[in-house]
Amino acid sequence: MIEFQYFEGCPNAKETLNNLILLVEEGFLKKDEVKITKIESPEDAQKLNFQGSPSILYNGIDIYTLEKPSNYTYNCRTYFINGKLTGVLPKEFIKERIEKLKNVRK
Template identity: 35%
Template structure:
């Protein structure tokens, strides 16, 4: 069973919607006993210990689901390339496709 985790900062305007999308995508594409964990990144030290690329970052088994060279210790927001241009979160379909490709 995969471990799915959403890393986010407290003031991220996109973390709530991303968590909902991730939970729906996991329910559709992963085994039924797969859970999604949400982890608050509250300091640069915490960010440095994790593969954090900005908020929100989705990890599956500790690996960024949307790999980038942009690891950061800054408590900052992340930008994703979506079919509709740049956005603060991947789309539902992007998350589903990435999870399906992972599993």
Template identity: 30%
Template sequence: MDVTLLYFDDCPNWKIADQRLAAAAADRADITVTRCRVETIEEAERVGFHGSPSILVDGVDAFAEPGAGVGLSCRVYRTPDGLAGAPTVEQLRAALGVAPEGER
């Protein structure tokens, strides 16, 4: 499985997402995580960048919401604890098809 973390440098949340993604994928040798910095509006439009951080699983935005805009902006995620700048580890595990912590 190919996972891509899309981000831009000024985003304060991409490193948190990167850490959580590493934790979620740690037990799966078949998951390859790539980081891709998006630098221009043109590039954001080309890759369908819905804000930083964005997580693509096999090329598909795992957390896309209908009508989400494209551009160089920070992204907000709905989590069990409210809105946050990155998905939780459990949300990432679910998106990657990784069993929850207590079931491994």
């Protein structure tokens, strides 16, 4: 299960979600294995160990940290990818991390 987590108002959530949807359209992911979760409050963030908007989890594992979240934050999230700071998870990064996590689980 892929879970996309976000909150309204984070400018990078839409672009990251679009990158995830492209992977569905390309056949890498099935539509029914993607769940979109809108975080409504800091209380929701705490309950779900939300890592910031946007976040993508694969079977409960954060695809960026490759760890199960154990704490939470209610902020827009940034990532350090390919030597650059960004708030958007690129499509290829998402695909690589999901492949890596799928292989670990086998």
